[in-house]
Amino acid sequence: MAGIIERIFPINSNLQILEDYIGYKMSSVPSLCIVGPAKSLKTSLLMQAAVTEGEVGGQVLFMAPQKLARLPPPVHGMPPPSSSAMNNIRFLYADCTTELYRYLASLHMVPEKDRPSLIIIDDLHTYSTLPECGDVATQKVNAARILSLAQESARYCSSNVTSADHGAGNNTTRQCSVLASWTQWSSDPLKHAELESFARTFCHQVWTLHENKKGSTKNTVEYNMVQEFSGATFTINFSGHHIGHRSNYILFHEFTLEEEVEEQEIKKEEEEEAVKKEEEEEESKAIKKEEEEEEHKAIKKEVEEEEKKKMKEQGKASKGETSKCTEREKSYQST
Numbered sequence: 355m356a357g358i359i360e361r362i363f364p365i366n367s368n369l370q371i372l373e374d375y376i377g378y379k380m381s382s383v384p385s386l387c388i389v390g391p392a393k394s395l396k397t398s399l400l401m402q403a404a405v406t407e408g409e410v411g412g413q414v415l416f417m418a419p420q421k422l423a424r425l426p427p428p429v430h431g432m433p434p435p436s437s438s439a440m441n442n443i444r445f446l447y448a449d450c451t452t453e454l455y456r457y458l459a460s461l462h463m464v465p466e467k468d469r470p471s472l473i474i475i476d477d478l479h480t481y482s483t484l485p486e487c488g489d490v491a492t493q494k495v496n497a498a499r500i501l502s503l504a505q506e507s508a509r510y511c512s513s514n515v516t517s518a519d520h521g522a523g524n525n526t527t528r529q530c531s532v533l534a535s536w537t538q539w540s541s542d543p544l545k546h547a548e549l550e551s552f553a554r555t556f557c558h559q560v561w562t563l564h565e566n567k568k569g570s571t572k573n574t575v576e577y578n579m580v581q582e583f584s585g586a587t588f589t590i591n592f593s594g595h596h597i598g599h600r601s602n603y604i605l606f607h608e609f610t611l612e613e614e615v616e617e618q619e620i621k622k623e624e625e626e627e628a629v630k631k632e633e634e635e636e637e638s639k640a641i642k643k644e645e646e647e648e649e650h651k652a653i654k655k656e657v658e659e660e661e662k663k664k665m666k667e668q669g670k671a672s673k674g675e676t677s678k679c680t681e682r683e684k685s686y687q688s689t
Contacts, residue, residue, distance in 0.1 A: 358386040358531055358559070361406040361472075362399050363590060363606045364431035383505040383512070385532040387478070387553045389546070390563025394577065395594050396535040398426035398604055400476050401435075403533055408442035409433040412471035412528075415461075417446045417454060419480040427594060429604045444470075451481050451496060458500075461507040469511040473504050475534040479542070490544045494552055501556040504532045532557075561590070569593065576607075587612045 359365060388396050397418075404414040405428065422445075428434055448454040454475075461469065475481070482497035508530035536553070538546060546562075553560040561579045569576030569591075579590040591607040 358384060358403060358533055359590075361403040362432070363429060363592065363609070365590075365606070365609050383508045383532055384529065385501070385505060385508075385534075385557040386559040386561070387534045387536060387557040388561050388563055388579070389536045389538055389549060389553065390577075390579075391565075392537050392539070394563050394565070395426070395604060396537070396563065397422070397476055398594070399429070400474050400533060400535055401426050402429045402432055402604070403472065404443050404474055405435045405439045406433050407472045408439035409436065412442060413468055414443040414472045414474065415446065415470040416443055416474045416476070417448055417457070418476045419447070419449055421445075421447050427602045427604055429592075429606060431606060444468075448481075451500070454481055454500065455503060458503045458507045462510055469530070470508075471511070471528050471530050473508050473511075473530065473532045475500065475504060475532070477535045477537050479537045479539070483542075490548070493544050497552070498556065501532070501534070504534075505556070508532050566591070585614050587614075 388399060390396050400416070401422075404416050407414050425435055433439060446457055448457065458473075478497055478500060481500055482493050511530040512528060534557070536549065538549065542549075544552075550560055550562065559581060561581045563577055563579045566576040566578045570593075574593045574595050576591070576593040579592070581588045589610045589612070591610070592604055593607065594604045595602050
Protein backbone atom coordinates (compact mmCIF):
# COMPACT_ATOMS: atom_id res chain seq x y z
CA MET A 355 0.00 0.00 0.00
CA ALA A 356 1.35 3.34 -1.01
CA GLY A 357 1.99 6.02 1.59
CA ILE A 358 -0.49 8.87 2.09
CA ILE A 359 1.61 11.46 0.23
CA GLU A 360 1.99 9.12 -2.76
CA ARG A 361 -1.81 8.97 -2.98
CA ILE A 362 -1.91 12.75 -3.47
CA PHE A 363 1.09 13.58 -5.67
CA PRO A 364 2.94 11.65 -8.43
CA ILE A 365 6.15 11.47 -6.42
CA ASN A 366 8.59 8.87 -7.73
CA SER A 367 11.29 9.55 -5.15
CA ASN A 368 11.89 7.08 -2.36
CA LEU A 369 10.19 8.58 0.68
CA GLN A 370 11.76 6.08 3.08
CA ILE A 371 14.01 8.90 4.31
CA LEU A 372 10.86 10.49 5.79
CA GLU A 373 10.51 7.52 8.10
CA ASP A 374 14.01 8.13 9.42
CA TYR A 375 12.93 11.52 10.73
CA ILE A 376 9.54 10.45 12.10
CA GLY A 377 9.82 9.73 15.80
CA TYR A 378 7.56 7.99 18.29
CA LYS A 379 3.85 8.76 18.05
CA MET A 380 0.92 7.84 20.29
CA SER A 381 -0.58 5.67 17.52
CA SER A 382 0.99 3.23 15.07
CA VAL A 383 -1.69 4.05 12.47
CA PRO A 384 -0.21 6.00 9.52
CA SER A 385 -1.62 9.50 9.86
CA LEU A 386 -1.08 12.82 8.11
CA CYS A 387 -2.40 16.32 8.72
CA ILE A 388 -2.31 19.23 6.27
CA VAL A 389 -2.43 22.66 7.92
CA GLY A 390 -3.11 25.73 5.80
CA PRO A 391 -5.23 28.85 5.28
CA ALA A 392 -8.73 28.82 3.83
CA LYS A 393 -9.10 28.25 0.08
CA SER A 394 -5.62 26.75 -0.30
CA LEU A 395 -6.69 23.55 -2.13
CA LYS A 396 -6.61 21.37 1.00
CA THR A 397 -9.94 19.73 0.12
CA SER A 398 -8.63 19.05 -3.39
CA LEU A 399 -5.60 17.23 -2.01
CA LEU A 400 -7.76 15.17 0.34
CA MET A 401 -10.15 14.28 -2.49
CA GLN A 402 -7.23 13.21 -4.71
CA ALA A 403 -6.06 10.83 -1.98
CA ALA A 404 -9.60 9.43 -1.79
CA VAL A 405 -9.83 8.95 -5.57
CA THR A 406 -6.41 7.28 -5.75
CA GLU A 407 -7.36 4.87 -2.97
CA GLY A 408 -10.77 4.17 -4.51
CA GLU A 409 -9.25 3.55 -7.94
CA VAL A 410 -7.21 0.60 -6.61
CA GLY A 411 -10.22 -0.91 -4.85
CA GLY A 412 -9.75 0.59 -1.41
CA GLN A 413 -12.74 1.78 0.60
CA VAL A 414 -12.67 5.44 1.68
CA LEU A 415 -14.60 7.27 4.37
CA PHE A 416 -14.66 11.00 3.57
CA MET A 417 -16.06 13.14 6.40
CA ALA A 418 -16.73 16.86 5.96
CA PRO A 419 -18.82 19.49 7.79
CA GLN A 420 -20.79 20.38 4.67
CA LYS A 421 -21.62 18.88 1.29
CA LEU A 422 -19.25 19.58 -1.59
CA ALA A 423 -20.86 21.77 -4.25
CA ARG A 424 -18.72 20.11 -6.94
CA LEU A 425 -15.73 17.87 -7.24
CA PRO A 426 -12.51 19.80 -6.53
CA PRO A 427 -9.74 19.87 -9.16
CA PRO A 428 -7.61 16.70 -9.42
CA VAL A 429 -3.83 16.48 -9.36
CA HIS A 430 -2.32 16.13 -12.83
CA GLY A 431 -0.66 12.74 -13.27
CA MET A 432 -2.83 11.05 -10.63
CA PRO A 433 -5.96 8.89 -11.18
CA PRO A 434 -8.97 10.99 -12.25
CA PRO A 435 -12.32 10.72 -10.44
CA SER A 436 -13.79 7.78 -12.39
CA SER A 437 -17.13 6.18 -11.57
CA SER A 438 -15.40 3.05 -10.21
CA ALA A 439 -13.26 5.14 -7.87
CA MET A 440 -16.19 7.30 -6.69
CA ASN A 441 -18.25 4.17 -5.93
CA ASN A 442 -15.63 3.22 -3.33
CA ILE A 443 -15.84 6.59 -1.54
CA ARG A 444 -18.47 7.04 1.16
CA PHE A 445 -19.23 10.65 2.04
CA LEU A 446 -20.41 11.57 5.51
CA TYR A 447 -21.48 15.17 6.00
CA ALA A 448 -21.51 15.60 9.77
CA ASP A 449 -22.41 19.10 10.87
CA CYS A 450 -21.52 18.52 14.52
CA THR A 451 -18.81 16.80 16.54
CA THR A 452 -21.27 14.42 18.22
CA GLU A 453 -22.34 12.97 14.89
CA LEU A 454 -18.69 12.51 13.91
CA TYR A 455 -17.94 10.71 17.19
CA ARG A 456 -20.96 8.47 16.77
CA TYR A 457 -20.07 7.34 13.28
CA LEU A 458 -16.37 6.71 14.01
CA ALA A 459 -17.32 4.70 17.08
CA SER A 460 -19.69 2.53 15.01
CA LEU A 461 -17.19 1.49 12.32
CA HIS A 462 -16.80 -1.91 13.98
CA MET A 463 -20.42 -2.61 12.95
CA VAL A 464 -19.67 -1.99 9.26
CA PRO A 465 -19.41 -5.22 7.17
CA GLU A 466 -15.81 -6.33 6.71
CA LYS A 467 -15.81 -5.73 2.94
CA ASP A 468 -16.97 -2.14 3.45
CA ARG A 469 -14.49 -1.15 6.15
CA PRO A 470 -12.36 1.81 5.04
CA SER A 471 -8.68 1.60 4.20
CA LEU A 472 -8.49 5.40 4.35
CA ILE A 473 -10.32 7.72 6.78
CA ILE A 474 -10.39 11.39 5.74
CA ILE A 475 -11.50 14.29 7.95
CA ASP A 476 -12.03 17.70 6.33
CA ASP A 477 -11.74 19.88 8.37
CA LEU A 478 -10.55 19.33 11.97
CA HIS A 479 -10.76 23.03 12.81
CA THR A 480 -14.53 23.09 12.31
CA TYR A 481 -15.11 19.96 14.40
CA SER A 482 -12.76 20.92 17.22
CA THR A 483 -13.92 24.52 17.64
CA LEU A 484 -17.35 24.75 19.25
CA PRO A 485 -19.22 28.09 19.09
CA GLU A 486 -19.64 28.20 22.84
CA CYS A 487 -16.07 27.05 23.65
CA GLY A 488 -13.44 28.83 21.63
CA ASP A 489 -10.54 28.60 24.05
CA VAL A 490 -7.33 26.81 23.10
CA ALA A 491 -7.55 24.10 25.75
CA THR A 492 -11.02 22.98 24.63
CA GLN A 493 -9.97 23.08 21.00
CA LYS A 494 -7.01 20.79 21.70
CA VAL A 495 -9.11 18.36 23.71
CA ASN A 496 -11.74 18.09 20.97
CA ALA A 497 -9.12 17.62 18.26
CA ALA A 498 -7.29 15.01 20.35
CA ARG A 499 -10.52 13.04 20.84
CA ILE A 500 -11.32 13.09 17.13
CA LEU A 501 -7.83 12.01 16.06
CA SER A 502 -7.60 9.33 18.74
CA LEU A 503 -11.00 7.90 17.83
CA ALA A 504 -10.19 7.99 14.10
CA GLN A 505 -6.88 6.20 14.68
CA GLU A 506 -8.49 3.62 16.96
CA SER A 507 -11.15 2.95 14.31
CA ALA A 508 -8.44 2.72 11.64
CA ARG A 509 -6.55 0.22 13.78
CA TYR A 510 -9.66 -1.93 14.02
CA CYS A 511 -10.23 -1.70 10.25
CA SER A 512 -6.62 -2.78 9.63
CA SER A 513 -7.38 -6.35 10.75
CA ASN A 514 -6.78 -9.26 8.37
CA VAL A 515 -9.47 -9.55 5.72
CA THR A 516 -10.24 -12.28 3.21
CA SER A 517 -9.26 -11.27 -0.30
CA ALA A 518 -11.58 -12.54 -3.04
CA ASP A 519 -8.80 -11.99 -5.59
CA HIS A 520 -6.61 -14.59 -3.90
CA GLY A 521 -9.27 -17.22 -3.32
CA ALA A 522 -11.12 -18.30 -0.23
CA GLY A 523 -9.06 -18.81 2.86
CA ASN A 524 -6.27 -16.45 1.81
CA ASN A 525 -5.90 -13.40 4.04
CA THR A 526 -4.16 -10.17 3.19
CA THR A 527 -3.30 -7.40 5.62
CA ARG A 528 -4.96 -4.09 4.80
CA GLN A 529 -3.50 -1.05 6.59
CA CYS A 530 -6.00 1.71 7.23
CA SER A 531 -4.63 5.28 7.35
CA VAL A 532 -5.95 8.62 8.60
CA LEU A 533 -5.73 11.86 6.59
CA ALA A 534 -6.96 15.18 7.97
CA SER A 535 -6.83 18.88 7.20
CA TRP A 536 -6.90 21.91 9.48
CA THR A 537 -7.83 25.42 8.36
CA GLN A 538 -5.64 28.00 10.07
CA TRP A 539 -7.40 31.33 10.55
CA SER A 540 -5.59 34.50 11.55
CA SER A 541 -8.16 35.01 14.33
CA ASP A 542 -7.69 31.50 15.68
CA PRO A 543 -6.54 31.56 19.34
CA LEU A 544 -4.49 28.42 18.63
CA LYS A 545 -1.43 29.87 16.90
CA HIS A 546 0.46 28.09 14.16
CA ALA A 547 3.51 26.99 16.18
CA GLU A 548 1.33 25.60 18.95
CA LEU A 549 -1.00 23.91 16.46
CA GLU A 550 1.88 22.27 14.60
CA SER A 551 3.43 21.03 17.84
CA PHE A 552 0.08 19.62 18.96
CA ALA A 553 -0.57 17.89 15.63
CA ARG A 554 2.87 16.26 15.67
CA THR A 555 1.93 14.55 18.92
CA PHE A 556 -0.77 12.55 17.14
CA CYS A 557 0.15 12.53 13.45
CA HIS A 558 3.22 10.95 11.86
CA GLN A 559 3.38 13.72 9.27
CA VAL A 560 2.28 17.35 9.59
CA TRP A 561 2.54 19.43 6.42
CA THR A 562 2.14 23.22 6.48
CA LEU A 563 0.64 24.76 3.36
CA HIS A 564 1.29 28.35 2.31
CA GLU A 565 1.29 30.36 -0.90
CA ASN A 566 4.54 30.97 -2.74
CA LYS A 567 3.80 34.46 -4.06
CA LYS A 568 6.98 34.56 -6.13
CA GLY A 569 5.73 31.67 -8.24
CA SER A 570 2.08 32.77 -8.49
CA THR A 571 0.77 34.37 -11.66
CA LYS A 572 -2.44 35.99 -12.85
CA ASN A 573 -4.08 32.63 -13.59
CA THR A 574 -2.33 30.30 -11.15
CA VAL A 575 -1.44 30.16 -7.47
CA GLU A 576 1.73 28.35 -6.41
CA TYR A 577 1.98 26.61 -3.04
CA ASN A 578 4.69 25.11 -0.89
CA MET A 579 3.72 22.28 1.42
CA VAL A 580 6.46 22.04 4.03
CA GLN A 581 7.34 19.58 6.77
CA GLU A 582 10.21 20.41 9.10
CA PHE A 583 12.23 18.08 11.27
CA SER A 584 15.30 18.66 13.37
CA GLY A 585 18.03 19.01 10.76
CA ALA A 586 15.88 18.62 7.63
CA THR A 587 13.08 20.33 5.70
CA PHE A 588 10.87 18.54 3.14
CA THR A 589 9.04 20.69 0.58
CA ILE A 590 6.38 19.79 -1.99
CA ASN A 591 5.87 22.52 -4.58
CA PHE A 592 2.68 22.60 -6.66
CA SER A 593 0.30 25.07 -8.31
CA GLY A 594 -3.39 25.33 -9.05
CA HIS A 595 -5.53 27.48 -11.28
CA HIS A 596 -7.87 30.11 -9.91
CA ILE A 597 -11.47 29.03 -9.48
CA GLY A 598 -13.37 29.32 -12.76
CA HIS A 599 -10.35 28.81 -14.99
CA ARG A 600 -11.07 26.41 -17.88
CA SER A 601 -7.94 24.31 -17.14
CA ASN A 602 -8.81 23.58 -13.54
CA TYR A 603 -6.26 21.09 -12.19
CA ILE A 604 -3.37 20.92 -9.74
CA LEU A 605 0.13 20.60 -11.14
CA PHE A 606 2.88 18.97 -9.07
CA HIS A 607 6.31 20.58 -9.58
CA GLU A 608 8.91 19.04 -7.30
CA PHE A 609 9.71 17.34 -4.02
CA THR A 610 12.88 18.55 -2.29
CA LEU A 611 14.86 17.83 0.84
CA GLU A 612 17.10 20.43 2.45
CA GLU A 613 19.36 19.45 5.30
CA GLU A 614 20.71 22.11 7.62
CA VAL A 615 24.32 23.22 7.12
CA GLU A 616 25.16 22.17 10.65
CA GLU A 617 23.77 18.72 9.98
CA GLN A 618 25.77 18.50 6.75
CA GLU A 619 28.93 19.62 8.52
CA ILE A 620 28.44 16.98 11.19
CA LYS A 621 28.04 14.31 8.52
CA LYS A 622 31.11 15.62 6.70
CA GLU A 623 33.15 15.57 9.92
CA GLU A 624 31.98 12.03 10.63
CA GLU A 625 32.99 10.92 7.14
CA GLU A 626 36.37 12.63 7.44
CA GLU A 627 36.87 11.05 10.87
CA ALA A 628 36.03 7.65 9.44
CA VAL A 629 38.52 8.13 6.58
CA LYS A 630 41.18 9.34 9.01
CA LYS A 631 40.59 6.36 11.28
CA GLU A 632 40.85 4.00 8.32
CA GLU A 633 44.12 5.62 7.22
CA GLU A 634 45.51 5.37 10.76
CA GLU A 635 44.57 1.69 10.90
CA GLU A 636 46.26 1.08 7.56
CA GLU A 637 49.37 2.96 8.73
CA SER A 638 49.38 1.01 11.99
CA LYS A 639 49.17 -2.26 10.07
CA ALA A 640 52.04 -1.17 7.79
CA ILE A 641 54.22 -0.20 10.78
CA LYS A 642 53.43 -3.47 12.54
CA LYS A 643 54.27 -5.43 9.41
CA GLU A 644 57.54 -3.54 9.02
CA GLU A 645 58.45 -4.20 12.67
CA GLU A 646 57.66 -7.89 12.23
CA GLU A 647 59.87 -8.02 9.14
CA GLU A 648 62.71 -6.26 10.96
CA GLU A 649 62.34 -8.63 13.90
CA HIS A 650 62.37 -11.60 11.53
CA LYS A 651 65.53 -10.29 9.85
CA ALA A 652 67.20 -9.74 13.23
CA ILE A 653 66.35 -13.28 14.36
CA LYS A 654 67.55 -14.70 11.07
CA LYS A 655 70.79 -12.74 11.31
CA GLU A 656 71.30 -13.87 14.92
CA VAL A 657 70.75 -17.50 13.92
CA GLU A 658 73.19 -17.15 11.02
CA GLU A 659 75.82 -15.60 13.27
CA GLU A 660 75.30 -18.36 15.82
CA GLU A 661 75.74 -20.97 13.11
CA LYS A 662 78.88 -19.23 11.86
CA LYS A 663 80.24 -19.11 15.41
CA LYS A 664 79.57 -22.82 15.90
CA MET A 665 81.20 -23.66 12.58
CA LYS A 666 84.22 -21.54 13.50
CA GLU A 667 84.55 -23.27 16.86
CA GLN A 668 84.18 -26.65 15.21
CA GLY A 669 86.92 -25.64 12.71
CA LYS A 670 89.29 -24.65 15.54
CA ALA A 671 88.61 -27.90 17.39
CA SER A 672 89.28 -29.93 14.24
CA LYS A 673 92.50 -28.04 13.60
CA GLY A 674 93.65 -28.67 17.19
CA GLU A 675 93.05 -32.38 16.87
CA THR A 676 95.03 -32.48 13.62
CA SER A 677 97.94 -30.67 15.28
CA LYS A 678 98.01 -33.16 18.17
CA CYS A 679 97.99 -36.10 15.78
CA THR A 680 100.97 -34.62 13.89
CA GLU A 681 102.97 -34.17 17.09
CA ARG A 682 102.32 -37.79 18.15
CA GLU A 683 103.44 -39.03 14.76
CA LYS A 684 106.68 -37.01 15.00
CA SER A 685 107.31 -38.29 18.50
CA TYR A 686 106.77 -41.87 17.39
CA GLN A 687 109.14 -41.51 14.43
CA SER A 688 111.94 -40.05 16.59
CA THR A 689 111.80 -43.07 18.90
